[in-house]
Each structure stands twice: as structure tokens, then as C-alpha cells.
Amino acid sequence: MDNKRRKFLKMAGATVLAGISAPALVKLSSTSAVASGEGGQAAPAASHGNAGGHGEEQPSGVRLGMVIDMRQFYQDQGLLDEAIAACVKAHNVPQIPDPKSEIKWIWKTGFGNLFPEHSQKLRSEKIKNSQFPALCNHCDNPSCVKACPTKATFVVEKNGIVAMDFHRCIGCRFCMAACPYGARSFNWQDPRPFIKEYNADFPTRMRGVVEKCNFCGERLALGLEPACVEACKGTGAIVFGDLNDSHSEIRKVLDQEFTIQRKPSAGTMPSVFYIV
């Protein structure tokens, strides 16, 4: 699998390189060389990404996506907790006990909640009793981005991530009404007292802004995999990569397996796929 990943990374890297200038090319290739030297770490498609920024992006046709293989999670429900814990730690996600004010980036929910448009009748015990991961779908046609009146949420053109600028968000919550997946959370109060374990590498948020999963844009920039993907390493439970690259590992999985997306009828074209 690592070999495959390295191959994907090379391809994805090349796609990015095609779109950026020569000095950056030198810098980037050395970064990925170091990364692969350290045991096949992901040198991601978004090596140059900055999740919070909103500068000019070079369009290069990379669209990052995810395949969630529930077969792994059925076997080991603890795996999902580990993935969630990794995300919480990586992003200073506050743990607010009141469900009304909860902040959720990746969280557990039932099949019926995740796929309300699918029939719930006569489902197997396995599906009924298992918890499924829910997160932002990083849609190709995101309705939250359309709704935002300040471009505080936007598509990072070079990798397709739907990112947030916490400093521009005015807290109107139009994006929360627009998202058909309930993926967005609002800071109803100062979140900082609710951060269990502070991570100095990622900004905390202030009250009055919306936040959500960012596909770990900040980790990708450092040549790391998303935190949840890393937490499931070796199991293949979450496969991450470029949906537009026909040679990527994620595309191979998508070629071989039957996958479903959440609410395809909403027309948002989610980038997260599930093997149920």
C-alpha cells in the first residue's frame, strides 16, 4: 500500500509542480524527497497549501477526496474514536458538553442519520448498530461557499479543499443553513476554555465564527497525511488522495469497490465516499 501511495504522491506532486514557478519547484521537490526518506510519508498534492489563506491559487485540477471503508470500522469501532481524537487534538476542537453548542469536525453518527435518503428498512444488525464517521464532504459544488457573503469559506483551487478564513467570517451562519450535511459548527461562546489538550501548531478560534473539517490543509502543507487518515494507518479504513488522478490509490479503490456518497440529490458533488 505504501508503494502505491508513493506512486500517487509522485503523480499528484507532478500535477502541482506543473502549475507553479521554478523556485517553488526546487523547494517542493526537496521537501518531498525528505518526506519520502522518512518512511513514505505523504508528500501531498497540497504541499504548498495554506488552509486559512485566500490568495491566488494555481488551478491544477487536483481534487482531494476520501474513501471511508466501513468494513474496517465495523470490525474495530475503537478505530473511529482514535481518528476523532486525532482530529480533536490536531485542530484544538473544543469539547463542549452541551449538544446545542457542540463543535464537530469529524464525528460519529448512525447510518440512518448519515444517509437519510436511503431506506432504513430491514438493515443488517451490523449497519444498525455501528457508528459511521461524518465530516465535511469538501464538495465540488459546495452550497456553503455559494451562500457565504464574504468569501470567508472558499474552495482552494489547487486541491479542491473547502477551507475557512476564521478572520473574515462575520458569523451570519448562512453556510450552516446552506450545508445539506450538517457539517458546520458555530462558536456560540468562547471555545478556548473547552480545549482539552492545546496544540500550538493550529490556531484556536474565537467566539462568533463558523468552523468545520479542513481536510488537514495545514498538515498537508507539511507533507503529513490528514490526522484521521494517519490515525487509521495500516488499516486502509480511510483512503485519501486525488480524485482527478486516474492512477491514485483512491481512484483504484473507487474502481474496485461499490461506494456511495451522502445526498447526491443535493447536487453538491461530495468528495467523501463510503464503502458500506
Place this chain on the structure above:
Amino acid sequence: MIEKTLKGKPAYWIWLAILGSLIAIGWACYFRQYAYGLGLTGMSRDVSWGLYISQFTFLVGVAAGGLMLVLPYYIHNYKVFGRITILGEFLAIAALVMCLMFIMADLGQPLRGLNVLFYPTPHSMLFWDMCVLWGYLLLNLLCGWVILTAERKQVPPPKWIYFFVYLSLPFAVSIHTVTAMLYCGLPGRHFWLSAIIAPRFLASAFAAGPSLILIACAVMKKFANFDVGEEAVKKLTTIIMYAVIINTFFFLLEFFVGYYSEVPGHMHALEYLFFGLEHHGEVYNNLVPFMWTATLFNFAGLGILAYMKISKMFDFRLVTVAAVLIFLALWADKGLGFVFAGFVPNPLEEVTEYVPTLNELGITIGVWATGFFLLTLLYKIALGVEHEVEE
């Protein structure tokens, strides 16, 4: 003309004092919210818009409703409305000020509000809503003021103002259409995702706005020696009746679509509003009493107005009762049910109910009081000028 607001009977000052203290309470509550965050409201991750946005939505309608006075006078040259056209324009001003205050109260980061201007985003309906709301506000300020000044000087209004008067007519339609588009363009919110939202908003606006003007006329008849005239009132009640009937018709169409097609997403919100939504053995129904009361008020108001038409009798007190009933019914429909039910169930088919907090109610009442304070001052000016001219 502003000096007209400085002279009044005791009742006028008592009324302003009551509103003033409500405004003070509103500000006190707002400072609490400003210091702590919107967590002081009853809103939640699932019901992410509450009273502020629902009041905003309703009041955009009240502002647009002024069109029903301006249009007959300026387009159809219906002279009977000559005395009350200005009331429609001034009502729009007060309603729009309330709308903008409700938006500010709802923002998580109000100091960043200008980002909407710094980073204009034409694909966001909120951007267009801001444009048309401000446009309509400025148009009404301009037209109202210029026409009233001309009236005071007893000269015809300058010709150029008619350009802005005619421009304000499509603007009135646009404010409520664009406000409807905030809702009806969102995928995954079945209750809102309906092409009839904008027409329904307009129909209810054309009933709610004139109803409030009738109520104001009744108050001013009693306290300010202002008689709008039987013919104008009768015409207004006709307009209100048509608008209420069309609004009711549109609403019933939503029922048909939901309950005949039996598509679950189209039934859930209606079920939640009128019968209570059962979910995992629990019944969620906190809006049911409001909606049935509204239904009752809607038909009672309509019945009273219809009775007066059929029996050819006229009683201003009965008209006022009907106007109050209809106004409250439409308020419950659009100012409560429409927004809250759109969030039930949430996209993951979980149900969270919304109950506003006291602090939130304080701010809401404060904004309404500000609007009525402003409306009182504006109507005082308008009436002062009319009385001056009559003398």
C-alpha cells in the same frame, strides 16, 4: 420638520417613555450578548437561526407591504390614498431599520459586518439582500422626505422625485423576493426549497404591511385627531383580504404537495408545525399552539372583513380587530414558523427544538420598540405637516 416630534400630548410622551425603557432593556441584553456571544440565545448547532432572523424576515415583508399604498396612488392615480401614502413609506423606513438591527444582533462578529462590502460576493444571496434593503431604505427616505416637504410648502413635488418613486416600486418587490431567495435556494432544506416561497412572502407582506397601517390609523384616530377616511380604509381591507386569501391558498398548496406526494422531506416541517413531529418515540410540537392560533386568527380576521363587505356595514373598530388578528397570524406564520421549522429535522434527521432565552427576547423586544419609536416620530412628523397644511 423634525421639530414636530418635540411637541405632543402626555399620551405621546408616555408612549415614547414606555418604548424608551424597552429599548434600554434591549440594549442591556445586547451588551450581555455582545460580551458572551450568541450562546446566550436559544439557538443551537441544529437550529442556527432563531428569533432575530425570523423577525427580520417578517419585517422585510412589512416594509414591502407599503407598496400596496404607494402603487395605487402613483400608478393608478387613486387619490383616496393621498393622505396615507406617506404612512406606507414611513412604515417601510421603520421596518427596514428593524431589519438591519436584527441582522446586526444576529451576527457572531458584528464588528466585521462591513466585510460584506469589502469582499462583495455576487453569488451570495445575502449580498443582494443587503443591496436591495439599503436601496429600498434610501429610496423611501428620499421620497418620503421630499414629498412631505413639498406638501408642507403646498407646492407639487419636484418632477425628478417621481423617477425615484417609480424605482421604489420594483425595489419593494425585490426586497421580499431576495429575502425569500435566502431560503429557497438552499439544497437539503425541504421546507424552504419551494418555488412558491417568494410569491407567498409577497402575498403575506401585502396583507401584513397594510394591516399594520390600519392599526396605526386606528391609534392615530383616537389619539392624534387623524381620520384617514372610510373609503381608504375600505379599499385597504379589500387589498388585505385578497392578499390573505392568496397567501392562504399558497400555504395550502404546500400542504397538498407534501401530503399528496407523501415525500417525507416535504411533510416533516408541516407536521412539526401543525401536528407535532414524532421522532424516536418523542413528539416535538412546541410550535403547534402558535400555528393553530394563527390559523384561527387568519380565518377570523378574514371572516370579519368578509362579513363587513357582504352586509355592507362599516365599523372601524371591527376593522381594527380584524387587522390585529391578521397581523398576528401572519407574524406567527412568517415571524416564527417559517424559519424555525426549516431547521426541523436537521440534515442528519435529528430533531432539536428551539426556545428563545429571556435575553434573546429582551433584544428582540428592544428592536421592535426601536422600530415603533421611530415609526411614532415619523408619523408624528407626517401628521404634524398635514395638520399644519389644514390650518
